[in-house]
Amino acid sequence: MSAEMHTMVGVYALDALDHREQVGFEAHLSSCPSCSDELIGFRATVERLGGATATTPPPHLRDAVLQLVAHTPQERRVIPMHRSERWRQRMPLLVAAASVLIAAGVGALYIGELSRSSQEDDVIAATDASTSVERLDSGTQVKVIASESMDSAVVVMNRVPALEANTNYQMWAIGPEGAKSLGVMTADDIAEPTTRLVKGIDGVQSVALTVEPEGGSTQPTTKPLVKVQLT
Amino acid sequence: MVEPVPLHGDAAGVPETTLSTLMVRVAKGDEPAFAALYDRTCTAVHGLARRVVRDPARAEEITQEVYLQVWRTAGRYDPDRGSAKGWLLTLTHRRAVDVVRHDQASTNREAKYDWAGGPDIDVVDEQVMTRLEHEQVRRCLQTLTDLQRESVTMAYYGGHTYAQVSSLLRVNAATIKTRMRDGLIRLRDCLGVTA
Ligand SMILES: [Zn+2]
Numbered sequence: 001m002s003a004e005m006h007t008m009v010g011v012y013a014l015d016a017l018d019h020r021e022q023v024g025f026e027a028h029l030s031s032c033p034s035c036s037d038e039l040i041g042f043r044a045t046v047e048r049l050g051g052a053t054a055t056t057p058p059p060h061l062r063d064a065v066l067q068l069v070a071h072t073p074q075e076r077r078v079i080p081m082h083r084s085e086r087w088r089q090r091m092p093l094l095v096a097a098a099s100v101l102i103a104a105g106v107g108a109l110y111i112g113e114l115s116r117s118s119q120e121d122d123v124i125a126a127t128d129a130s131t132s133v134e135r136l137d138s139g140t141q142v143k144v145i146a147s148e149s150m151d152s153a154v155v156v157m158n159r160v161p162a163l164e165a166n167t168n169y170q171m172w173a174i175g176p177e178g179a180k181s182l183g184v185m186t187a188d189d190i191a192e193p194t195t196r197l198v199k200g201i202d203g204v205q206s207v208a209l210t211v212e213p214e215g216g217s218t219q220p221t222t223k224p225l226v227k228v229q230l231t
Numbered sequence: 232m233v234e235p236v237p238l239h240g241d242a243a244g245v246p247e248t249t250l251s252t253l254m255v256r257v258a259k260g261d262e263p264a265f266a267a268l269y270d271r272t273c274t275a276v277h278g279l280a281r282r283v284v285r286d287p288a289r290a291e292e293i294t295q296e297v298y299l300q301v302w303r304t305a306g307r308y309d310p311d312r313g314s315a316k317g318w319l320l321t322l323t324h325r326r327a328v329d330v331v332r333h334d335q336a337s338t339n340r341e342a343k344y345d346w347a348g349g350p351d352i353d354v355v356d357e358q359v360m361t362r363l364e365h366e367q368v369r370r371c372l373q374t375l376t377d378l379q380r381e382s383v384t385m386a387y388y389g390g391h392t393y394a395q396v397s398s399l400l401r402v403n404a405a406t407i408k409t410r411m412r413d414g415l416i417r418l419r420d421c422l423g424v425t426a
Contacts, residue, residue, distance in 0.1 A: 007405075010412030015328050016386035016393045043313060043321075045419040049387050050320035052368035053278035061291055062273070066266055068295070069302045074260055130333045133292075231333060 009035045013042035019128040019149075071191065120154045120197050123147045134228040142226045144207050153201045153230075155182075157194040161225075163187045163211070170212040171196065172220055174227075175203040182207070184216035206230055250315040258305035265302055272316060273298075276323045283327035283390045284334075293330060297323045324387070331390035371421035379414030382407050 005028045011017055012025050029035050123129060123145060133143040140160055146153035155171065163169065169190070171182040182198055198207070208224035250271065256264035273294065280293040300322060308318055372380055378400070385396045393411060397404040 004405075007408045007412055010415045011386070011393045011408050013415060014383065014386040014393075014411055015324055016391065016396070016411065018392050018394070040313075041419050041424055042415050043317060044424045045415055045422060046324075046387065047314065047317040047320055048364070048368055048422050048424070049383075049418075050279045050324060051275050051316065052365045053282045053388075054274040054365070055278040055281045055290075056274050057277040057291065057294055061277075061294060062269060065269060065295055065298045066262070068299055069262065069265055072299060072302060074258075075303050075306060130329055132333070 005032070006035060009038050010042060013039060013046050023149075119152070120195060123150050123152045123154045123197070130231060132228050132230050134226050136226060140226060142207070142209060142228050144228045144230060146201055146230055148201070151199065151201055153198045153204075153207070155196045155198060155207055155228075157190075157196075157209070160190050160194060160209075163190070166214045167211050168214055168216055169225075170210055170216045170220070172208045172210065172224075173198065173201070173204045174206045174208055176205070177203075179208070179220050181216065181218070184212070201230070204230060251310050254305055254308050254310075254315045257302065258308065268301070268315075269298060272319055275316065276319055279320060279323050280327050282388050283324065284330050289330055289334075290327075293323065293326050297326060328390040332392070367422065371418050374421050375414045375417055376410075378402065378406075379410045379417065382410040383414040383418065386411060 005025065008017065008021070008025050008028075012022065012029075017025060029039065128149050129145050129147045131143060131145050133141065135141045138159070138161065141158040143156045143158075144153050145156070160169070163186075169185040171185070172179040173182050174180075182196070185194070206227050206229045208220065208227040210220045210222045210224050212221060250268065253264045253268045253271075257268055276297055277290060277294045280290040280297075281287065284290050284293065297319065301319060308315060312318075313321075372384070375383065381400060382393075382396055385391050385399065386393060389396075391399065393407045394404055397407045400407070402410075
């Protein structure tokens with residue numbers, strides 16, 4: 001097993017392991033000085049492969065990025081921590097939390113606060129994060145970045161249409177048992193982009209956004225503006 | 232208030248000390264430093280995203296997400312663990328690979344592009360350093376055996392797992408793993424990577 005592990009360092013440096021193998025190899029890496037050593041050179045090599053491609057992005061992208069940044073709080077973190085270390089620390093807790101959720105069914109959905117950007121970052125940066133996106137012709141875009149291992153997702157909404165008077169947006173998690181509210185958003189909650197952290201995604205098949213009467217509804221009452229299918 | 236950032240070099244050839252210094256300033260919320268970081272690295276980040284996902288709109292999304300992530304988490308960047316550009320490219324590659332694998336899973340678009348193609352240069356105002364870097368990488372890729380080169384480029388530029396490479400090339404997985412490692416060793420030595 002261990003001899004086979006040593007051959008994986010190249011595959012790992014190329015990001016060519018699937019998620020599960022990647023986690024397994026990171027565990028090996030922490031206790032294998034020869035792989036860690038070899039990885040340093042491989043990382044630098046792969047960096048040269050990456051740096052050898054060049055495409056100038058369109059100018060509008062620069063404007064969009066700088067504008068987003070001007071409105072995005074930075075994570076407050078003093079000590080840089082290595083990803084795999086954080087991963088190892090959290091792993092047992094996550095496994096425990098996931099089993100509790102499975103035992104309880106899809107009962108633990110709740111929506112986080114907008115300001116918890118570091119939790120959002122952790123989901124976005126998770127090695128198994130996968131992105132599902134739905135775009136409308138109007139330019140509205142809703143993206144769901146979900147991490148199974150963290151049992152969480154970040155919903156990012158761009159160019160959401162303005163609300164009419166006395167209405168709110170409401171976000172829903174749709175699973176085999178129907179729709180569960182992920183929270184109500186008023187016109188004041190809509191930013192560019194609007195982001196929401198969703199914890200407890202076990203069993204969730206899609207995330208939908210509907211327009212509801214002020215204060216929200218217990219079940220969706222309108223056809224979703226956008227529905228993002230998760231994979 | 233903010234001292235002007237000296238402008239020299241390009242995405243591929245910026246002295247690393249400059250990028251690391253910029254990263255430190257970005258971590259403190261310095262927006263002009265962030266803009267300078269973007270200007271100096273965006274052709275490399277976007278180029279890699281384009282190379283892996285192929286689709287221009289998807290590549291733009293990845294580029295935007297990577298820079299947003301860099302802004303938010305700049306404080307996590309640790310110069311002792313590698314170069315700033317390496318960090319950016321790692322974030323870009325992982326995200327691009329996620330998108331490719333996700334798209335493959337949902338639409339099964341098995342891309343019909345030239346696997347062995349190596350790096351792309353698709354830039355109007357291509358700069359000298361990038362071209363030199365490109366030439367050197369291409370030359371070194373040619374020193375690999377065909378199977379080593381295909382394994383490395385299909386994984387890195389194609390976003391495929393070694394298991395996918397194995398089934399696409401009809402070569403057993405253990406052999407592919409070994410060829411990826413051997414290929415990287417040869418590439419590392421050819422490029423004169425000293426780390
Ligand atoms: Zn090892």
